[in-house]
Amino acid sequence: MKRIFIDPAKCDGCKSCTLACMASHQDMTPRRGTLEELRQVLYTLDLTDPTVQSRNRIVSDGKGGYSPLFCRHCDVPDCAGACMSGALQKNLETGLVEYSADKCAACYMCVMSCRYGVPAVTPDRERMIKCDFCQHLEEGPACVRSCPKKAIEVREV
């Protein structure tokens, strides 16, 4: 299985990953396309639209550095272990924690249970938001491809 490895020392807080994530999931639908096409989307990204949400966050570490917060697709995921609708499932083949919006009952047990505070709620309070590893993109997660410092990279674990 794959995981996005993080080297916080390399992160300079530019938030390209955050914008790339938003672009990759604009209109709540995963966007297909090459990195170049995603860059084009960035120019039209409506940052005033609350439904344009990022699945990752970069926060300051208070010492001049940054702490990238990304879903770990944990080996033992608290979110899926709390899901009462079956919407969140650990895929044992790919290792990804997958989300099925159709099944989700928006109870937010996942939000409560993730000790790293990754899952978010949608503005309409009908869905949750978490990393889907950009499975709609052949080249892999948009955040990783957009990082100019190579602070995040996909590795096999």
Added chain:
Amino acid sequence: MERFVIIGAGAAGITAAQTLRDFRPEDVITVISTDERVHSRCMLHKYLGHERDIPGINFVAPDFFEKNNIYHIPCQTVTKIDTQAKTVYYGGEGYSVPYDKLLLATGSAYFVPPIPHFREAPNVFGFRDLSDALKIDDAFARGKRVFIVGSGLVGLDAASALCRRGGAVTIAEMAPRVMPLQTDDYAAGVYQRVFEDHGCRFLLGIGASDAAVDGEGNITEVILSDGQRVPCDFIIMAAGVRPRIQLALDSGIKAERAIEVDDHLRTSAPGVYAAGDCTGLSGVWPDAMAQGKAAAENMAGVDTVYEKPYPFKNTSNFFGVTMLSVGRLDLTEGAEVLVHRTAREYKKAVIKDGRLTGYLSLGDISNHGLYLHLIKNGIDISGKKDRIFRLTFGDFYGINEKNGEYVYTV
């Protein structure tokens, strides 16, 4: 080849069945349930509100039993367990299944207080199983005046579903505010208003003490402790639940208020385990799943210690108003209480001896999971009080270099 039997098809039972299959691809697994179909109790209101059909509240794949090669015996109540002969009897003791390891995942049952007529009346329902929801659905087709006893999560679930369908819902709550276990006065007020906007009426700080019945014993009026009479077509009981222990008691398995288990979820009978609500350890879905998993691992021979769960936690989402409530908001003696309120948000933190002991957030609860972790583990936050409402995992950041997962650094 070992024979595993699971009694109950709720969160604990189903999780245990899946876990056993994962560890034991060849062994025989049987699930016996009173429920006809697998359903999520936490989604019953989606069915009752006609937002989803019955398959829509299933929390596993429709072919779960076939795919995992698990025998499912639905619509059957287990009447007795012979712990000596290791055999389970069901269907009026006419049928039996032998086991090597047995899991009791019998859940809990709604409680009807000893108010005159309430325990006998045919129009008093619980809201616990799909069979309850079906009965309510049927009653609602005949009359839309609903009286709900209790304004906890179950009561409000039922109320939200029936308000959506145009019911005239009255809720009586003994406590002075709605959802008394999860809220404070302010948060309760917000929920009360949003329910009232949807046509719900609340009677707070008062209980039912008597009832008027018709010729068939159906309750036609609830009489409150102050003498007030509330006409109704049917009643939903949401005044708490009790672990289902009768089967254990009848079979000589140790139980008092709940089925007694050790740290491996073993009961007093050899080879018999228990998980979920019937253990009385916790009443929330995630803990039932975790217990089902831990018990199944032990049954499969994988030594798993189950650590006592932290039961004070919940989220709610009614009419788009979301709340997260963790820890004890009521224990404020000797504690510092911080409040943050804006037009869209209300947050409260209870801090004692440099540790968070309670946290409530009403509004956008995104990324709030770490507060439960901080409370449950008593993590020191004394240096971070000034940004208590803006804490992120970044404040406790650590990475396991080996596998790339996060670890708390405190």
